[in-house]
Amino acid sequence: MHLKQLRVSGFKSFADDQVINFNSGLTAIVGPNGCGKTNIIDTIRWVLGEQRVRILRAEKMEDVIFSGTIRRKPLNFAEATLTIDNRDRSLQSDADTVQITRRIFRTGESEYLVNKKLCRLKDLHTLFFDTGMGLGSYSLIEQKMIDLILSDKDEERRIMFEEAAGIHKYRSQRKEALRNLLKTSDDLKRISDIVGEKDRYVKSLARHVTKAQKYREYRDELKKIEVAYTGAMFRGVCEKMKEAGRSHAELKSGKESMAAEIATIETHVEEKRLESHAREEKVMHASQETAAIAERIHTLEKEMALVSAKTEAAHRAVAELGTRHTELESKAAILAENHKGHEGRLIEQEAGLKSAEEAYAMAKQELDAVEADYQEKKQHLAGINTERLRVLEERTELLSRMEKIRSDLDNLLENKAAIERTIESEERRIEECGQRISESKAVLNRATTEYEAFAATRDRLHAKIQEEEQRYRQILEEEKNLSAHLISDRKSLTFIEEMQKNHEGYKDAVRSIVERSLDGIAGIVADVINVNPEYLAPVEAALGSRVQFILADTREIADQAIAYLQEGKMGKASFIIHNQINTGERAQHLAALESIEGVLGWMEKFVSFQEKYVALSGLLFGDVLLVKDAAAADRVRAAAGTTALYCVTPDGTIYNTSGIVRGGEFTSEELGLLSRAKVIETLKESIRKLETQIQFKEGEKAASLQTIKEAQMAMLEIDEKLSSGQRVRQEQEGSIRYLDEEIMRIQARKNESLEKIRIIDARCEETREDEQNTERSLGAIEDKKTELEGSLIICEEEAGALERRRFEVTEKAKNTEVALQSVIHQLDSTRREIGRMTGELEDTYAALADCRRQQQAYEGE
Template sequence: MKLKKIYAHGFKSFADPIQLTFDGGVVGIVGPNGSGKSNINDAIKWVLGEQSSKSLRGENMEDVIFGGSKKVTEMKKAIVTLTFDNSEGLVSLPHKTITITRELERGEGKNKYYINDELVRYRDIKDIVLESGISKSSLAIISQGTVSDIAEATPESRRLIFEEAAGVSKYKFRKTEALRKLEKTQESLNQIQVVIKELDRQLKPLRAQADKAKIYLEKARELKAIEVGVLVHNLNFYKEKIEEYNQQLEGVQETKDNLEAAISNSSDHLSQATRERLDIENEIQDTNSRIAKIEEGLSQLQIVFAQEEKHRELIISGDLKASSEQKKEALVASISSTKTTIDFYQKEANKLQSEINDKKEAISQLDKSVNDARITQAKEHKRISEAKTRISILEDHKKNKTNYFKGVKTITENSNIFKGYFGLVVDLLKIPKDYALAVEAVLGNTLQHIVVKDSDVAVQAINFLKQNDGGRATFIPIKSISEKVVRREHLMALSNVDGYLGLASELVSVDNPELEILSKFLLGNIIVTENIEAAKNIDALLSHRYMIVTLYGDIIRSGGVMTGGTPQADATLIGIDDQIQKLKDAIPEMDAIQKRLENQIMIDDSKRKTLQTLISELTVAKTKYETNLQNEEINFAKLKSQYEAISSEKLELKESTEVKTKIQALQSEKVRLSAQRDANSARVKILNQETFRLESEKSEYQKSLIDLEKAFSKVIRERDKASFITQENHKRLSEFYNMTLEVASAKYKFEGDIEAAEEKIAILKSDIKDLGNVNVDAIKEFEEISERFDELKNAENEIIETKVKIETAIKEMDSLIIEKMSSIINEINEEFNNVFRTMFGGGRAEVFYIDPSNPLESGIDIKAQPPGKSVNSLRLFSGGEKSLIAISLLFAILRARPLALCILDEVEAALDDANVVRYAEYLQKLKNKTQFLVITHRHGTMSRVDDLIGATMQTRGVTTFFSVKLSEAKKLVDNPPVTE
């Protein structure tokens, strides 16, 4: 690829546009020192991509732009264009002529590159340079300093010359790029592997959490599908049962109400008969009393009547005379006495009325007390009924093992056929009431595990379950288990911790010595504390090594996972006996309350009857006083009348008649009262018979009621049981699944074996409980991180693949470099010795690897021996000799690998005239394959070039080029013109 033309404007001293045209061969550029001839060299290097301002003899890149002079102003831009002939296709661009342009504007600091006037990247320029072999740093551009460097350079630096000659610079460049890319690739790989490692660290626990969450969701979904259907089935089933029970209770209640009404009616009639009997008996007693008084009065009246008769007879006979005054005094005394009697009777009647009122108030209070007692009694009766119903439900759970898995029920019901069967864990462990919650929280479904002697028994039982479709069960062979422990130093650390209660295995016991290992196997490494705070402190103290449980059932598992809250209200496997016993213990107390209330009611009834009797007696007495009061008032009126109409004879006769009348009246009253008494006595006999009949009737009614209540209580218990189950199912459906019965009925239908479904529900609940805390969000988080992990792993694989490709390419380039370097060394050595002998007139020379075992990196040294000399180091040669050796090596390289263009900038400056001639003549030998631009001021060189171009500065600071003849060139060099 030949250089055809150079155009420059604004570059360094090229203030005026310059354009140099070349036809090939050897072209000499001459001019005095300072004329700017070497700026052609810099211009070519700049266009070919030089990035170092120092290599261009400047402080910064803008120094290449013409800076101005006294007569010429500074330029704003520098531009250089090289035009090459590519007709031989040395460069792979599809152009026979290629122009390369570089442009830089002052102040912008940004270079622009063009190929054939098309804006390109710096790398595109570099590719052309490397492909053509005319790199700015290659043998294509050699200066005086470069020649010295060849001779005096270290073997490592000198190697670069041979690499340029071998054409491996582009491979070295590509290798450097590949190494840089490899380094970046490795950095990217390191960075991505750090992230992958962190994601992998996160994925391990997340995978476990996600797997657990998936299991949980699947089991929860399965549980919901089964349990909601079962809940709907149960709710509908028990609804019908409750309606059935209510229908039964309607008939029973009606019969009960009738019996209670009959008993009440009998009681009322009995009370009425009793009251009537008591009233009649009191009346008989009063009648007897009145008869006795009448008899007493009759006796007195008869005496008075006899006296009056005698007195009258005396008066009539004249034997007795009485004055009116005496009679008046006697009447006054009688009137006064009667008035006193009236006052007494009135006072006593009022007093009795007051007592009657008090007794009635007391009866009212007793009625209220009895009513309150009956209300409380009804409540206690309901509590007893509910307790008995709950006992029935719990005993049904216990008897039928409702809370047990099907397999467990099957084995326990057939335990007699298994020798070596000990029982269930829940039955074998003796768990104090205070620790029941803690132990059940820890063991959970393990309480239903079946303890057997050895694994043979367990296998026999498992086969039995399979053969009989008996469900599943877990077995603990005593001979196969070992105790679990807490390390001694940890126990010592716990001894002084507040809230520490002990190991769970120490807080329970077993009756059978053969089973002592059971508690240690199940609970030997479980720590029990008073509360969650103590548990948290111990968990931190022991670095999350053991499971810790509180008395309330809160758990901290090894690793720090915590479970807690409110325990379920349903009877548990451990608590069912305690609940039954607690309810049974409460019933006698409630019975005692009922009996106490019944006694109180009886006492109050008795008091009421007594008060009623007293009221009756007081009423009778009051009536008696009121009757006597009326009689005395009548007597008082009579006495007053007698006093007003005194007639001695008439009076006496009248009095005597009245006494007789009184006697007759009393006798009549006595007869009447006696008849009444006899009638009352007969009535009492009848009432006694009625009372006996009523009591017998009431007793029969009460017996029938008791019998009825037994059946009534059974139906109520069944109904309450159904109501309880319905309430629990409603609660589960609404609170846990947030569904109404209507919605659930529409979405879920249950078909199949209800017992099998309930067993499956129990197993699913147990499985879900055993899962512990579940992080449902872990699924999405795991998927996201896993997706990113996979993406990064793919990226890692791609990077590794890229890295392998780069490493493979580097190895291939290394092999190619070694191959080309070995070839060029051999070829140059063949030419170097010949050129050396020509230039020195004899002798011998060669180049060789400092480390032949490492041709990829080994430095290259030169061994030269001119005629008559034996020198071991190039440093011992003179400056001219060094230059000639370097030029010989340069010519040998050009002979081995000709370059399209070679620029020589005063490389022969250190040679003497004879060697300059040899140098110039040898250029003529090489010009057929290489185009030379020779910048020189030596006559020997100028006289042997094909064309001469002169350089001068007619205007200070501005270079001008022109074609010159040899004589003019010598004159230009020897006698430079004066610059204005």
Template sequence: MAEGRPVGQRLAGLGKPINLRVIALGLDNFKSFRKKTRIPLRDGFSTISGPNGSGKSNIIDALQFVLGTATSRGMRAERLTDLICNQGGKNSARVWIEMEGTFPRADGTLVTKQIEVARVVRRSRSGTNAHYELDGDSIRLTDLHDVLRNLGFPTSGQNVVMQGDVIQLATMGGVKRRQVLDELAGTKEFDRRIGEAHRELEASDRCTEDTKLILKELGSRLGQLKKERDQALAFQTLTSRKASLEEDLTVLEVTEAEVKVGAKAQEIESGQKAERALSKRRETLTQALEEKQSDLREVEAELAAKGEGERMQAVRAVETLRAKLDGAATRSAELEATQKAREAALPEAEAQAAKHTKTLAELDQRAAALDGQVRAKEGAHQALAGRMEAASEALSSQSAAQLDAAQQGRKLREEQERKRVRERELTERDRTLAETISRLAAEEQHLSASQTEVSGRLGEVREASKVAAETYRAQRESTAETTERRRKLLQNLNAMRAGLESVSAKVGKAEREVAVAEDRRTQALLMSGGKALGFLRTKKLDGIHGPVSDLVRFETETALAIEAAAGGRLNWVVTDDEHVAKRGIELLRQSRVGRLSFAPLTKTRGPKLEGQAPRGAAILGFALDLVEYDPCYEEVMRSVFGNTLVVRTLQDGLPLIGRYRMVTLEGDILERHGIMSGGAASRSSRSLLAAATAGEEVEAKKQAFYELERQQSAARGALREAEKAYEAASQELAQASTKLAEAEAKSASLNGELRRLEEQGGSPAKRLGELAEELAAQRAEAQAVSQELEQVRAALQAESSQLSSLDDTGASSAFEALTREAKQLETEMRAIEVELAALRTQHAEVRAERRAVEERLASAEAGLVQARSELEALGVERARLEEEREAMRAELSAREGELKALSGELLALAQRRDAAREAAQAARDAVTQADHELRSLRESLEGLQVELTELRERATALRAAAEAREIEVPGPEEAPPDLGKERKRLEDTLGKIVRELDGMGPVNQLAIEQFDEAESRHGELEEKINSLDEEKTQIRTRIVGLEGKKKVAFLHAFALVSEAFSRTFAELARGEGRLRLEDPKDPFAGGLIIEARPRGKKLSKLEIMSGGEKTLTSLAFIFALQEVNPAPFFVFDEVDAALDGVNTDVLSEAIARRGSDRQYLVISHHRVMLDKSNQTLGVTMRKGHGTQVTGVTMDEADAENELAEAGASS
């Protein structure tokens, strides 16, 4: 066997097996197999034979046992422990089956895998334990069947046919026989879905009846609610009148307050008149004071005229000198920066000159290369001329008849050669002239462009120089501003970092507080469930939702009431189903940690609420309504809280004893039958309250933590923004400093360039005039040479035509060959001449470009000389500035001495000024006394004003309150003459209405809303009944549809099995067989009839056939079922017992034919059956040794090896 691993891993990435087969069956201490025995099974048809009682059927039982397809009773055992061999000396039995299959991989290749399925049963003092294994790993039966079905291996047991199954099929009624087809057609699933639909229909019927009862009760309440609503409406009318009278009283109060405000305002007006008289006296005193102050100003003016003016002039002179020193220092720095910029620009100018020098060298190389090409082409041309001469001499040596033509041709060719020489001379001269003209034109164009460029550049540089100077000044100011802004940003950044550190510390503290609160809440919940619940919480089993106390939410105020209402049921553990609950109970029992109650969601059902809770301020409602939970726990919560009512106090619940079970907010309990429980709650009984309180504390701590986190995040964001701003300011400062230096250098550079351009402005004009005259002469000569060249070429063309006509007159083969050669040579000479002309043109262009580069090099070298001279001038100017600064320092020292002497003279004038100030102070004191009197009067007025303000505020508040209540209040001018009488009238009327309201007694103020709600609820219930009727119609329609689909599935399976039965019966009995339904229209109302006509007999039903015919017919039906529902492995247990030799032979051949693509294991005593099989296993029973494999016969030569292997294992 391959190493045991879970099938999900071993078969991962593999498809469904192509040919799954059983290769061996193993038994160890199972029933009569006392010793461990492995029975190899071959492909095809295998048989088992042996005496009765030797244990043949135990092999079939072992197969059913290991595959879980039979109960212990089905294996002829009362209990599982009866399957253990008592004589084996072991307390366990094990059966295993080995299978092998070829599986396709995803890439299309095939791989062979082996699988082992085993089942073990053990007997111990604590009971019986049995489990299944798949490749050595424990597995549940349902999971095992899922794996086998995925592999195509049957798990229903239909592939195992016992002798009793054949007899039962022959004797069973038609309905049971039809039910065999039901299972094959899968009608059970349809029956399940139809049953669910019927249950839904019953639930809808119950819901409809309940709704109708509620509707009836609600209808009876509407009448009483209508009476209460009418009383409430009357109460509202009186209340409205009462509010109207109260509004009138409010208007009266506002009017009274505003009348008092008018009186107080008149009193203040009288005081203000007295204030105006006192103010006039103060003005007289103030005029006297101004005269004294005028005297003081005259003395101060004299001081300013005699001393301060001269002093300020001296100060301004000192400041002027200092400013000049600063300007000289700035100019010195500017000159230094300009000098550095010039020094920095020198390498670039030198590099440009070097670049022009390199370009000249490259152009010289190109010119030399072109000269070589020209010489090569001229050599080729001379060679072709020699060959042309040789061809001409060969033509001259022809016959006498051609001699004259040849001589004439030779003369013409000589003349042609002379003209070609002249043509070449003219061409060379034309080329030379073209080069000269091109050079002169380029120079002219360069000078014109240079002059235009210099003129334009001169204006641009002047403007740019002004802009650069202004830019330098603006950039210097911007740099100072940026430096100050960066300093302030740095201070802000440091403050924000300190603030962030403080907030981060608070966040850490809040996080620790949340953890502590969470721990307190967890401890409170653990205390509520005890040790067992704490243990179960740690296991975290699948399917466990948790205790009820974890699944409900409620207000802290109701915690004691909820805990009292639920009691110990708060510790119920909610599970998915009863199986999970069973696992939990077993785990608690094994761990011995205590007991718990479990509430499976699939089984728990609680009582419905008994109508609505009674209304009243002291009644909070049903406990179930005061908790929040997930809707899936509805039934569990009904079981936990039932119909328990929550009231505020014991006194509130006393009138309701006998009608409800109640709890109070203090945790007291009032049972419906009268028992009352209460008192001081112990600490353990307040665990839910403690958990709720801790939960609220956790939420509060979390909110504080989240707020601090938000603040921390905001602080970090602000810090990042501040850091970005500081970084931007730093970068801006660096850029500003760079731009300042650049602006300074640019300004100096532009000034130098301006001077150079002004010096160079007039030089190109003279050279342009000279070039214009030289160009005119060269162009005239070029035109004459071109005309002569055209004449020479025309004469050459005429002579060539004449020479061609002479050549044509003396045609002979040799002569024609020589003529063709001469023409070819002439063509090649012309091509070379064209190439020579192109090369000479290129040579001229290179020389012209070289001259332009030489001029640019000269210009660059002149610029270098100019830059060096400017550097020398800058050094001289800097030295001059230093001398001027020294002279200004000396003058500043002298000016500062003069300023010190002038300060002594000013001291005397200051003493006179002090005397004048004392006289002005006396006048000021008189004014102060008048101010004191005026202030006293004003304080009195302010007191009156405060009273007026208070009155106005009260009036304003009363008016605002009236306006807030939307009461329109007229002005005080519209007040009634007798405010007291009007107030009494309103208060009397209001008292009468109050007495009427008191006489109405208790009024249900909610009756109007309750009546509307009840009426709306009545309509909703009617709509719900209509909706339920529609739902029931839909369910009935679904049931009809499922019934139809069930019938179609059954008829399809019936058609397949019927067709297969006809074939298999013809194969086994050489006759005709058919299946027929008792009621074809309603197949489920009747049974299945099997009719057959064996060869040579009449058509008859299965029930009236002979024993052998019944067996063959039943086997044909079984084969038909197997064809429709194929499997790789089938077992027959003595199904041929009722057959004679001939029919057994037919059956064995049918099995052998089917064994080509599946395995058959047959228990039989017939020799013919054994002979037709591929493998025969013989079993015997030896006393004291149990069942043993004693012999095997097969048609393969290697059978002995497998027999030896089986014997060794036994």
């Protein structure tokens, strides 16, 4: 993977579009201070997704946009594109070239693009995982990162090594997975809390549902009862209305039939009256005609007298005319007599007509009076009926009002009951909220106690971590010191072993013999002796130069070695012939010297030799005592007498019983041989101990790290528990606040419900007063109805009597009318007869006139 190009526009000092190409090899950016070198690094960081504004040397992310100068306006966005050669497929992309683009606008919006396609910042980070490139990677080295690399802290160095080894990717994924797991765990806890809350709510709703179902059952049953009761009342009212309708219809039909009958009778009477009037006019006309006829008859009589005179003359003239005249006169007389009789009958009939008309008029007058009384009674009855209907309507209205009042009262009582049930529910809700508050407070107290316990545990863990880190640093320091000591001891051991190998410090002759490795030569005394380090100084002092005595198995071997030294002129050496060692028995009086005060014992007791050379102990140390100090040596010298003995103190001072004292610091090389072997052994033992201690320190360090890690994990768990406990506390505090507010809201609703109940009680009282007033009005209406019904019965009885009287008078009027009609008929018949007779009489008179004319004619003749 290789950076090919950086294109930047509007970022910090790059107002114009700038392109920087990175060729193969190293690319260095040089320039004076303030020219923008660091801005290029900031641009690369910014493109790779840097979110820390401080790293980009700005206060907010929008500050990286070119802010303008005196001559140039500020830009509204910044954009940078980093082109990467991906032919080696270091990036997880199939493209040979990958372009990473980032834009930011002054509105704060930001965009990320990979190969000109929008993506998320997380996708960008994922793209650069395990590539050594990206934020915090070793591809962008800062001064502090160099300090991290050079740091003596393993944790700080490990970060860089993990990034270089590609472990950071998996650590980030693990961290993300842990964060997701923690978030999921929190979500699960929250869901569990919500589920628990919802379960309680569902249980509460279930109780409400049961109550609602019972309420619905009771309400449906009440509705059925109310419907049945209302239906029964409605059917009763309908029956009453039907009965009243039938009564009203019967009365109305009776009224209409009576009115029709009365109208028919009145019409008939009016017709009869008109006919009677017409007949009267005809009678008057007939009377006038009769009078005219009578007057004419009288005139005719006068003329007849003249005619008679002439008739006599005519009779005399013509016998036939006389006879005829006589006949005509007889006929005229008969006709006149009959006419008079009919006129008398007409007068009688006219008198009868008059009496009939008077009777009819009286009957009509009586009928009119009865009709007037009947109409008056009908009007009174109609008024009573109208008043009764008005009273019934008012009663119905009052009943409806009463029903409405009772319905309103029932509704008010039902509303009151519902509100009371609501109040009970609200009180139960308040009680539940109180219980929930108590539970939440208990949970809060437990959570607070647990939180405080966890906080104390965290403090202890933090103190433990600090203590363990201090111990870890101390272990590191001790391990460092041990390692330094180990290195030093190893160097010393190597140096001493090299000296031992090279036989440095040996006499030349001794070195020559030892280095030649002759058969039968076992080495020197220092090679076969073992000394406790505590007694190393007195042993070396006691041995002196004898420490370099060569151990030869036989005298011949020793002679050969001496010959070798002589031939080579290599110096002189002392030999101990192994098969010739003879120490002898220690004298009896010398054995008692060990009991002298200050004597630690014979020196041979404080050294050991290889099994083969045990006899050397008596040879080399048979006359040497280990004493505490010079006083003890003096006591030994006094007790030994003339026996030659050596007393050696722990610091290496030698007191000879002969009076010779040798002491001080040895500078002879021979004195260091025994110490050298012991030092080698001591160094090896020290190295083994140091290695063991270092291993132990490694174990302690691992254990300390494990303890720190466990404490950190425990602290992380405690932090999670603290966070969870804090969330629980916040949730419970929020729940308590919500429940307190809910109680306040419920109490407010309860107060509103109590106020509604007070208003309903007032309205119920008003409704009851209205009901009582309506009942009183209804009682008054009932009394008025009873009174009107009594008056109606009386009026109906009177109307019935008048109806019967009216019927009788009507029958009487009808009979009178029939009689009148009969009289009129008879009068008409008489008048017709009179007319006929008048016609015959006129014919007779005409015939008489004709006779007279003839007589006159005869007379004239």
